[in-house]
Amino acid sequence: MTKLFATTALLTALAMPAFAVQPAEGETLAENQTYTYWLLDAIKSLDPALNTDVEGSDALRSLFEGLMTESATGEMIPGMAESHEVSDDGLTYTFTLREATWSNGDPVTADDFVFAWQRVVTPETASEYAWYIELMNVDNATAIIAGEMTPDQLGVAALDDRTLQVTLSAPTPYFLNTLSHATTYPVPRAVVEEHGQAWTQPANIVGNGAYTLASHNLGVEIVFQKNPAYWDAENVVMETVRGVTVNDTNVALTRYQAGELDRVQIPAGQFPRLSEQFPDQAVSVPQGCSYAYVLNLGETGPEALKDQRVREAMALSLNREVIVDQVLQGGQRPAYSWTHWAIDGFAAPEDGMQDMPMDQRLERARELLAEAGYGPDNPVRLQLQYNTDESHRLLAIAAQQFWRPLGIQVELNNVEWAVHTDRLQSGNFEVARYAWCADYNEASTFLDWFRTDGYNSGKWSNAEYDQLLADARTAEDTAPLYQRAEEILAEEVPAVFVYHYAKVDMINPAIKGLPRENLLNTWYAKDLYRVAE
Incomplete structure (x- = not known):
């Protein structure tokens, strides 16, 4: 597995600089920086602890940011973690968090990660992804999920506001690779405790990602707007991102061809024809x-x-x-x-x-x-x-x-x-x-x-x-x-x-930054931009 951060014991990885989204030579940015993509079904939850869908994960990557994110080729790169150290026995990871704020202006702290991870394994949360924390080998996760230990005994701790320590039950070579997943994202303790299950409603939700939730009409569309409080907002080009739900892929393709969608799944059996007619738009990876x-x-x-x-x-x-x-x-x-x-x-x-x-x-x-x-x-x-x-x-x-x-x-x-x-x-x-x-x-x-x-x-x-x-x-x-x-x-x-x-899609050639060499096909709206046609 490819890892960006060094994992030698007690070697601190240097913080990587942010890379601004830049048009390639000969490209000119469009005045309208909006990306509209297709959703097959309604997004069931915008709570990182409760989401189970690919579509939900796509949305959560805009609203929140974990310790790691991914490059266009699937390599792990710094997200909220500027650097980390690993103990000699490979059981303790200590992350230094970058200075960042939630969309409401409150600072993002190590405690927000602790709260989020403990919340996932708490049986009362009923997270279908509680096993993911267990799979990461975070210490005591199995016993907590089984109700044999309390969530505060999970192997994650805030040493101070910007230092997060994770203790594993066994050395885990793929541990860093798990840290871009939505289940590991921080959540704002104060907001969750104030609003309870309603904390993900558009009027209440607070995130630390590159976008905020402008609206969510369940099963119709979801709209994100650029978050000015995001730590790297100056390098985010795309202003508005819309997900539009269309249950029929043939109808969705028609709407793409009408210019209403920028990306849509190609219906079964139609890729050969479309790739011949539109070689710059039909993509299979x-x-x-x-x-x-x-x-x-x-x-x-x-x-x-x-x-x-x-x-x-x-x-x-x-x-x-x-x-x-x-x-x-x-x-x-x-x-x-x-x-x-x-x-x-x-x-x-x-x-x-x-x-x-x-x-x-x-x-x-x-x-x-x-x-x-x-x-x-x-x-x-x-x-x-x-x-x-x-x-x-x-x-x-x-x-x-x-x-x-x-x-x-x-x-x-x-x-x-x-x-x-x-x-x-x-x-x-x-x-x-x-x-x-x-x-x-x-x-x-x-x-x-x-x-x-x-x-x-x-x-x-x-x-x-x-x-x-x-x-x-x-x-x-x-x-x-x-x-x-x-x-x-x-x-x-x-x-x-x-x-x-x-991944078999029609993609508007004006949309740049969608990954084609990442096997997981995870995309980040913050990396996208639209060029003038």
């Missing part, structure tokens, strides 16, 4: 996300899915190559592992089903279903749930068609995003479309999802798998542990992996 059909193996799940043979038959018979080559057509890759193929240092297991010809896979799938007592005359009956989006619908239809001849009859159930995520969390589904996007560039960001006490919506559990992930936290060489973990996923099939993402 690898994106660190994986798409899967999660199988409910918990108490609320269907009996048929408890049989591993049924799950394996579903995985074998899904023709991923047809999905990426004929349905999506945007540079995606078939997924035979949960971890995205481009994750730093990851090597997928070999000799899996990806090496079997499709006819052999189908033959084996029929054999497995027959052994389990199923077939065309006695079909497995399942419901596949997906959230509103044309691509999800097309993929669900394809899966339905692949499985039907084998005796797996799938009823499709389309619901809105908020309903979809609530049902996943409560276990109210049988098979559900899901995607996971990397929180940092290391395989554990994917594999930890399937831990028994991980996000793991399907409630699959495997003791060997859990131990492999626990061992990987302190292992010098994680590769064989991660490979074995992926082998277990392939053997037990808690989900049917479908494809690895590519």
Whole structure:
């Protein structure tokens, strides 16, 4: 993993200077510095402790700033932390914070980070991302989440207003890479305590990011304005950022072509045509996300899915190559592992089903279903749930068609995003479309999802798998542990992996500063600018 700050024991990294956004040679800044981007669904929460969505994270990166941010190529660069020191044993990180203020003029202090992190792991907060602090190996996080210790015992402390100390339970090579994630952002204690759950309303919210929240019409649009109190405001060019919700990608594309949007996802199957017609606008780059059909193996799940043979038959018979080559057509890759193929240092297991010809896979799938007592005359009956989006619908239809001849009859159930995520969390589904996007560039960001006490919506559990992930936290060489973990996923099939993402967009050529070499595709509005057309 690439790290900007030195991690040699007790070596203080020099504060990096701010880099002003500059137009390239021959470019002229437009008078109107506004960026309007597409959102598929409503942003559920603007609370860093409660957000779980990619769209929400995009918004939070404008409103708040963590210890680290990312460069256009995904390298970690200073955010609120000017520098840091690491102890000899790799367990203690001491960060020196830059002088900065909240949007209301109050100083940002180390205590704001302490309060925010403790709030995430406090059981009463009910943060779905509490496990992220645990994944970072912050000391005592596991016990606090379990209710065995109090939040004030978390391994984070304010030594003074500008010095934050983090104590880890084990040396964690990827620790710095976790610090640009929204879950780790500071929040203003006084504002949260004054307004409670209403603190993220436009009239109340206070942030330390490059933008403030001008308005938020849930499910319609969200608007950000440049924050004059941001520590590096003089180098922020884009004045206004708007996110517009459009549930239909084809309608969104029409609005892009009408000049109403500056960036929009290309609908499934349309990238070849659009890239030929608009080579300066159609873009496809690898994106660190994986798409899967999660199988409910918990108490609320269907009996048929408890049989591993049924799950394996579903995985074998899904023709991923047809999905990426004929349905999506945007540079995606078939997924035979949960971890995205481009994750730093990851090597997928070999000799899996990806090496079997499709006819052999189908033959084996029929054999497995027959052994389990199923077939065309006695079909497995399942419901596949997906959230509103044309691509999800097309993929669900394809899966339905692949499985039907084998005796797996799938009823499709389309619901809105908020309903979809609530049902996943409560276990109210049988098979559900899901995607996971990397929180940092290391395989554990994917594999930890399937831990028994991980996000793991399907409630699959495997003791060997859990131990492999626990061992990987302190292992010098994680590769064989991660490979074995992926082998277990392939053997037990808690989900049917479908494809690895590519970011397939139409982007207005006038918008500059969007990253194309960052696998996580995390973008920062403060780095954007619009050139005159």
